Amino acid sequence: MAASSRRLSYCLLKSNYTALLRQVTFQKSRCVRSLSSAITTETGKDDKDPFVVFRSQEVQRILKKITGLNVEKVSHMVSSTLKKPTYKLLTEEETQEAEESARKAAEWKLQMPPFMLPRKPIHDILSKDPDLEGFDSSKYVFTDISFGVSNKERLIVVRDTDGTLRKADWDERDRVNQVYNPTTGQVYIAPKMFDDENLERVLNDDKYIYMLDRACVQFEPDNPDFIRVTHKTFEHINKNRKFDVLRSTRHFGPMTFYLTWNNKIDLLLVDMIHRGLMDDCIDVVNLYVILHPTSKTANNMQDKQDIERVKTYCQNDAENKAELELSIQAFEDSLRGKSKQTA
Amino acid sequence: MSVNQLKSLVLSLCKIPLFSSQMRLQPSYRVSRHFTQSVRRLQDAEGETEVPAEVNEKQKRFEVDYETSIQYLDSKAYKQCYGDDPVWKLYRRNFKGQLAPKTRKTCIRANKISTGNPCPVCRDDHLLVDYRNVKLLNQFISPHTGQVLDSMDTGVCQKQQKKLILEIFRARDYGYLEDSVPFRQYNYKDYY
Numbered sequence: 001m002a003a004s005s006r007r008l009s010y011c012l013l014k015s016n017y018t019a020l021l022r023q024v025t026f027q028k029s030r031c032v033r034s035l036s037s038a039i040t041t042e043t044g045k046d047d048k049d050p051f052v053v054f055r056s057q058e059v060q061r062i063l064k065k066i067t068g069l070n071v072e073k074v075s076h077m078v079s080s081t082l083k084k085p086t087y088k089l090l091t092e093e094e095t096q097e098a099e100e101s102a103r104k105a106a107e108w109k110l111q112m113p114p115f116m117l118p119r120k121p122i123h124d125i126l127s128k129d130p131d132l133e134g135f136d137s138s139k140y141v142f143t144d145i146s147f148g149v150s151n152k153e154r155l156i157v158v159r160d161t162d163g164t165l166r167k168a169d170w171d172e173r174d175r176v177n178q179v180y181n182p183t184t185g186q187v188y189i190a191p192k193m194f195d196d197e198n199l200e201r202v203l204n205d206d207k208y209i210y211m212l213d214r215a216c217v218q219f220e221p222d223n224p225d226f227i228r229v230t231h232k233t234f235e236h237i238n239k240n241r242k243f244d245v246l247r248s249t250r251h252f253g254p255m256t257f258y259l260t261w262n263n264k265i266d267l268l269l270v271d272m273i274h275r276g277l278m279d280d281c282i283d284v285v286n287l288y289v290i291l292h293p294t295s296k297t298a299n300n301m302q303d304k305q306d307i308e309r310v311k312t313y314c315q316n317d318a319e320n321k322a323e324l325e326l327s328i329q330a331f332e333d334s335l336r337g338k339s340k341q342t343a
Numbered sequence: 344m345s346v347n348q349l350k351s352l353v354l355s356l357c358k359i360p361l362f363s364s365q366m367r368l369q370p371s372y373r374v375s376r377h378f379t380q381s382v383r384r385l386q387d388a389e390g391e392t393e394v395p396a397e398v399n400e401k402q403k404r405f406e407v408d409y410e411t412s413i414q415y416l417d418s419k420a421y422k423q424c425y426g427d428d429p430v431w432k433l434y435r436r437n438f439k440g441q442l443a444p445k446t447r448k449t450c451i452r453a454n455k456i457s458t459g460n461p462c463p464v465c466r467d468d469h470l471l472v473d474y475r476n477v478k479l480l481n482q483f484i485s486p487h488t489g490q491v492l493d494s495m496d497t498g499v500c501q502k503q504q505k506k507l508i509l510e511i512f513r514a515r516d517y518g519y520l521e522d523s524v525p526f527r528q529y530n531y532k533d534y535y
Binding site: 051055081082109111113114116150151152183184185191192193198201202207210211213214216217221222 | 487488515516517518521522524525526527528529530531533534
């Protein structure tokens with residue numbers, strides 16, 4: 001108890017309130033538990049948390065594979081300061097090592113933002129003290145800023161002007177966390193480009209990567225605003241068939257996951273077939289089977305191999321059946337033509 | 344229907360090419376001398392019968408809205424005047440000695456140009472620094488670093504420089520201009 005109260009430091013502290021605050025430390029373990037349960041609870045609709053599926057090994061492997069890795073595209077960034085280029089004379093081995101390290105750095109940059117459900121609102125009242133009503137004209141926020149506590153676990157409570165002591169809601173948490181533990185690039189008031197009237201315009205200019213990158217920096221992945229912005233962007237990409245823009249970026253995986261989760265992979269499959277990426281196409285269908293184990297496709301999938309799997313999906317669950325069928329046909333024809341030429 | 348929409352409608356109905364036959368909308372006359380003369384020569388060759396405006400006379404500045412300014416940056420008159428260069432490319436400052444002092448506070452006082460060599464933004468009254476006027480703002484951003492160019496490089500007066508910095512910030516806020524975004528690394532364990 002003594003140790004934990006020492007760990008708790010407050011942004012504003014009045015000697016009168018120390019006794020009242022002490023009870024917060026008692027409840028710390030409980031509120032941390034309730035916080036973590038709020039994050040990972042299941043959805044009401046189909047009793048599935050997409051993040052549990054998203055972070056599973058097989059899904060991560062598929063998503064990473066279809067993202068691909070183009071080192072030049074990943075490492076292309078506008079730097080903030082000008083540096084002189086360095087020239088080095090390297091042997092063959094050293095060159096390979098340098099290439100390898102560049103590839104690793106690029107892979108690190110492809111870490112996918114978590115695909116999550118919107119977080120549940122916090123309405124936790126710790127105590128009501130009508131005696132304190134009107135103690136000040138503004139609220140007091142008390143924050144645990146001890147070293148090593150992550151933003152998620154940090155204890156933040158608010159004393160309202162009517163004397164209620166409650167846990168800070170998500171909006172307050174985000175702002176206070178940004179004060180004590182700032183994320184570079186995040187701003188206090190969200191940029192206007194995320195407003196609905198500006199969002200559409202920015203997307204129409206094809207600034208998909210910029211929109212998604214900036215949303216990652218500005219919002220937590222379970223923030224309803226993050227989910228709104230990213231899902232709208234994915235929808236826009238799907239509508240305009242601009243999938244290739246996101247290829248070899250960290251957002252290709254979440255986009256594919258979103259489309260698969262919502263049964264909208266037809267256009268993506270067609271695009272992949274047109275680009276000759278049949279392996280990716282099969283992987284997406286495999287992902288569909290993992291995410292929808294009770295669908296017709298999953299039931300009819302036994303001992304089907306390669307292109308047959310895509311065909312099975314096309315027959316059972318495709319919405320744009322005609323278009324998908326046509327492109328599979330064209331792909332097979334071109335394969336046959338190639339084999340004839342070689343023969 | 345707004346005034347701007349009405350104006351564009353009338354212009355399209357009359358089939359008058361914007362910025363070529365209207366004296367008031369002719370910005371090139373107020374650009375510094377060599378621009379003015381080259382544009383005038385070009386227009387004489389085309390055989391337009393217009394009385395050139397008196398350059399020396401201190402006129403009230405014509406105030407444009409951002410839509411007109413955006414149209415101007417796409418127009419033929421702009422192309423004739425500046426070519427493909429940024430508007431500050433051919434501007435030269437007048438100063439004594441080797442080292443240039445910092446640029447003047449403002450070129451426009453009481454809505455009139457108060458100097459003989461106004462800065463590249465002030466000299467052309469059809470250039471409006473606005474967050475939606477992306478083509479103009481891009482000319483004042485370094486393509487290598489993404490930072491706003493210094494007024495010592497561009498020669499823009501202090502008033503316009505402050506406005507440029509503000510409007511570029513606003514353009515990035517609204518998503519008209521792209522900015523470099525830092526990489527955000529996720530610790531997946533935070534979200535379990």
